[in-house]
Amino acid sequence: MELLEVKNLSYKLGNFKLDDINFNVNQGEYFVLLGQSGSGKTLLLESIAGFNKVEGEINFRGSDISQFTPENRDVGFVYQDFALFPNLNVRDNIMFSKKYKQVENPEETLLDISEFLGLMPLLDRRIENLSGGEKQRVAIARALFSKPKILLLDEPLSAIDPTFRNSIMKFLKDIHRRYNLTTIHVTHNFREASYLADRIAIVMKGQIKQVGTASDVLNSPSSIEVAKFLGFKNILPVSILKEDSENLFSVDPNTIQISKEQLYCDYVFKGKLEECMGIIDHYKIFINVEEEQFFAKILKRDYMGCYADRGESIYIGFDKKDICYL
């Protein structure tokens, strides 16, 4: 069931513009806005929260809320630096909304959230005495306490030590399920998006470039710029495959086979080795085929030393199943 619909949303801030944004978020969905820094993701999230006067519609269960003030939108917001209130301790931060919103059984709610998020021993602590991870949990608890209809997360993992990110990603998913939330999560990290998202919208230069299920967006980018952003390599013309098309395709560097001998794959090319770079556990190999450059990754445990010298002829091959047409 559709919960939120963003329709023709535009907003100008200086030289930057959110331009004709359209997407919808379903009830209970974990929706990720994925884009590079400066693409307008946070601005879009803030616009949904009501911090900006936008053009267009933001429909919540069919009613336009685009003119509502933030306090009347029932959203919970967690910033990447958590924005905890320094003048209040952990308990008062979490229960801040109690004075302004009707929260049923506030003490029980506090207890439940604090227990689930492991905040019980921290309730009387001051904010400046918390670690980054603890601050994040308090910020999430504060948002959850207000019983939001939608939880908005702005790069919640970027201020977290990388060693804890995986466990916190799992934790975010657990929270989403336990509290039956609808979540919009902003990130620039597509690994984060691929783990968390039910659906993804790619945001680039203030526009939505692609919306779809996580696997669709991450495996079948709709344009070159989305493919490049998602880290696709070997974006090359289909004509090189001897197919009659002006389109492009991409092939994963890990699936390309290399040999001095003839290979038996769906597509096999003979090219010249341009460069072979040894990187910790693998080689990065660049091969020139018909003036196009292929990039392949070969594990060091499979090959001892670079497979060929620079300038030598070499065969590369890959199968049709490993190709992604753009």
Added chain:
Amino acid sequence: MRNWFVYLLASLACIILLFLLIPLVKMIFGGDFSVVWETFQQKDVLDSIYLTMRVSFMAMLFVLCTGLPLAYLISRYDFFGKSLVEALIDIPTMIPHTAAGIALLLVFGRGPIAEFFVTFGIKFSDAEPGIMIAMMFLSATYLINGAKEGFNKVDIKLEKVARTLGANPLQVFLKISIPNAKKDIINGSLMMWGRGLGEFGAVVILVYHPMVAPVLIYDRFTSYGLAHSAPVAAIMIMISIMIFLSVRFLNNKLK
């Protein structure tokens, strides 16, 4: 390498510190303490000190109510003429205090504005409200600028999050913005109050009687000489320092 540089800085810093310190020490400890104590018990001295503190405090309260919103507006919003407003706030610190007194006298001592206030029984010439506006005009800058700095330090994201948690803009201002800027607001208020205590030039033009402490010191100096004015000055300096240090101490204790 580093040591000589630090010594150089410290030597130069000592010159200005001694310049600030010696007159105060001389004033407090240079005289006969029994004379200071005797002066302290004189009714006109006590009345004058009490009047100075009370009116300066009231001026500070008035600017807290009106200057805080102004400081917040400047800190949070861009609007036409913002630089002009900021310049207007700073101008009183740059003009001669006697000139400010004359300007205030022209506006509040006579003419339609003075008459308007008289209908409410408020008179500025030779009356407490006159002392208050003179103090306010010349020292409001400290409070407004202090508060502006404080609001600038409050991350706007705190206010945004508070809005999503149900608080309206006024509630956010009262519960988030002011408490998190309180240190600078208190410092600014203290500076304003302290500056008000010492205001002479503008006050003396608007209000000679009732006498605030600086006018009393001047009056005694011109009428009776240094021996009679110095103890009053010493008392005023001691009280100001005590208040200043205690409020600073309490403010530093504030988390």
